[in-house]
Amino acid sequence: MKTFGVLLSGCGFYDGSDIWEAVLIHFFLEGKGYNSQFISLNSNAKEVINHHTQESLSEKRNIFLESARIGLDQTQNIEEVDGEKIEGLVIAGGYGVLQNFLETGPQGRILNAQSEVKRFIREIFRRKKPIGGCGLASLLIASSLQDIVTTPLTLTLGNDAKLSDQLEKLGAIHIIAKLDEAIIDKEHNIVTTPGNLGKHRIKEVASGIQNMILGVLELTQ
Helix, strand or coil, rough: CCEEEECCCCCCCCCCCCCCHHHHHHHHHHHEEEEEEECCCCEECCCCCCCCCEEEECCCCCCHHHHHHHHHHHEEHHHHHHHHCCEEEEEECHHHHHHHHHECCCHHHHHEEEEHHHHHEEEEECCCCEEECCCHHHHHHHHHHHHCCCCCCEEEEEHHHHHHHHHHHCCCEEEECCCCCCCEECCCCCCEEECCCCCHHHHHHHHHHHHHEEEEEEEEH
16 A cells, blocks of 8 residues: 655644644545555644633643544654655645744744755655645745755645735635635646635535545645
C-alpha cells in the first residue's frame, strides 16, 4: 500500500490540528487505498487552549505527543521522515498551524515558517510530489514556498477577508471557495480547501476534504 504523509500541529482546533480535518483526511486516503503516515514536530506548543472556554492555560504540552492522540503509534517525528518514500503530503488545518508552525509579527502578520517544517514542505515540493492543505494550512504552504516559486501559488482559505489578505501578502493568489470546493494549482501540484475554519457541520467539511484528496491523488498520476 502506498503512503501519504499527513502533517499535524497538535490536537484540537484552537491550539493544534482540527480533529475533524485530520480524521477525514485519513478516512478518504484509506478509502482510496493509501496509508496515512502521520507526521509532527517534537517541540512544545506555544500555547494551550481550554477548548470549552477558549481561555489560555498555563500548562505545557508537546506538539508531537498531542498529535499522537490522533495518529497513535503511526505518528513519526518530521526529522525522521524520508520524503522520497511518501507519495505526497496533506496538511491538516487548525490554529496550531499558526501557533506552532508559523512566526507572526505585528498585527498578526505571517513571517517565517518553523525551520524543520519548512524544510520538509520544500523537500516534497522540489520532488514534484503533490501537497494538499485544509484551511490555515494554506498560510503555511505559502510561507514555506514563497521564495522558491517563480509564479504565484493559487490557494484558498475559504472567504475570510483578513486571512485572504495575509495569504496575498505572502505572494499567493487567493481564490474564494465554498466549503465543498477544492482549488487545484496544477502548476505547483497543490490542492487546498477551506476545511473547518467556519466550524460548520462535519458533513459539509467532509465534502471539501474529499474533493481535496481526489485532487491530490489526481496529481500523482
